[in-house]
Amino acid sequence: DTEVTQTPKHLVMGMTNKKSLKCEQHMGHRAMYWYKQKAKKPPELMFVYSYEKLSINESVPSRFSPECPNSSLLNLHLHALQPEDSALYLCASSQDKSGGGGYTFGSGTRLTVV
Amino acid sequence: GENVEQHPSTLSVQEGDSAVIKCTYSDSASNYFPWYKQELGKGPQLIIDIRSNVGEKKDQRIAVTLNKTAKHFSLHITETQPEDSAVYFCAARSYSGGYQKVTFGIGTKLQVIP
Numbered sequence: 674d675t676e677v678t679q680t681p682k683h684l685v686m687g688m689t690n691k692k693s694l695k696c697e698q699h700m701g702h703r704a705m706y707w708y709k710q711k712a713k714k715p716p717e718l719m720f721v722y723s724y725e726k727l728s729i730n731e732s733v734p735s736r737f738s739p740e741c742p743n744s745s746l747l748n749l750h751l752h753a754l755q756p757e758d759s760a761l762y763l764c765a766s767s768q769d770k771s772g773g774g775g776y777t778f779g780s781g782t783r784l785t786v787v
Numbered sequence: 788g789e790n791v792e793q794h795p796s797t798l799s800v801q802e803g804d805s806a807v808i809k810c811t812y813s814d815s816a817s818n819y820f821p822w823y824k825q826e827l828g829k830g831p832q833l834i835i836d837i838r839s840n841v842g843e844k845k846d847q848r849i850a851v852t853l854n855k856t857a858k859h860f861s862l863h864i865t866e867t868q869p870e871d872s873a874v875y876f877c878a879a880r881s882y883s884g885g886y887q888k889v890t891f892g893i894g895t896k897l898q899v900i901p
Binding site for chain 1: 821823828829830831832833836876886888889891892893894
């Protein structure tokens with residue numbers, strides 16, 4: 674298995690809703706990442722997990738809450754989002770936090786906040 | 788921190804012609820340079836990468852060159868095909884705040900005209 678699987682593919686949520694994005698990989702990668710990508714922009718790093726521990730939080734607002742239940746799963750819990758949070762949310766993994774060998778990205782969750 | 792500049796932002800070529808995308812980076816300690824291809828509705832996919840101890844790498848129709856002195860690297864696609872149409876991102880890995888971090892360029896939208 675050489676894929677990163679993200680669910681759901683599309684999500685529409687109100688500003689008072691609570692929702693979660695899910696990411697799964699079975700490549701034995703020990704680093705997992707959340708990126709946010711706005712239209713016609715490069716991916717922006719949000720969080721890095723290394724060996725299931727949060728390594729980097731790029732000053733992301735607390736309305737985004739990551740969780741790594743085990744080495745194969747990564748969640749992003751969403752609460753009280755704003756319309757400007759609408760974007761493509763990408764999960765990625767790599768062998769380790771050095772990013773050696775490059776990242777494997779999922780197809781993303783297209784999030785719309787109304 | 789690292790700054791990666793990429794150009795051109797858009798590129799149109801006739802099928803069968805070559806395409807070249809250029810990137811510069813600012814941190815001389817950057818040691819790994821991946822290139823990603825992102826098709827519409829999908830996550831970025833690693834297509835080729837190069838490490839700082841190598842000057843050139845080739846994989847079929849795709850090649851990457853690195854000039855460490857000038858701090859620039861380029862992607863070359865030969866015999867372009869319509870399926871090469873996508874957004875291409877260069878990236879550089881540097882050491883920031885105790886962690887390796889990957890910084891992306893702004894992206895190049897490549898259109899191959901049949």
